[in-house]
Amino acid sequence: MYMITMRLVGSHGTSAAPADLRELLTAHFDPADRIEHLWTRADGDRVDLVLFVLAGCEAEALLTARAACLRAVAHSPRLVAWRLSDTADAGDGREYH
Template sequence: MITMRLVGSRGATAAPDDLRELLTAQFDPADRIEHLWARAGHDQIDLVLFVLADCEAEALLTARAACLRAVERAPRLTAWHLSDTADGDGPLPR
């Protein structure tokens, strides 16, 4: 079980209603993600991914790569990014 958070860029629109479907459509079978739980708030999306892996580090890397790929490929998610990315934007202030 791996937890991640997507945060919206300044002026981001609300999270899509079909968020789970958007994300899982971009996952590859090789990711071995068995289940995704998602909850959207005003400026953040909390994710819980259940990944089949030999160790926690492998599961974390797989989940991170799958989420990054999904955000890059799904046009309706372009205003969102992983909160731990080193792109300098970081989470929005509360």
């Protein structure tokens, strides 16, 4: 299992993240993504995400987590003003068993 960190950022003038952000994201995760857990922490116009992903290697976990988050944001009308940051989505390389 790999721990992957990412960040969602809001557009300028975006209000706070929805209180049910975790549910909004996980509703669009697929069982094939093998995401075991999602932790979120909102701070103004940014949200830190920590995903625990079952995968064969870190690169696979990162690609899967990124694709799942992009899919969730694209299909959640309440997240239209949010996007994945290009600077905080480079997994931290920690493996958990």
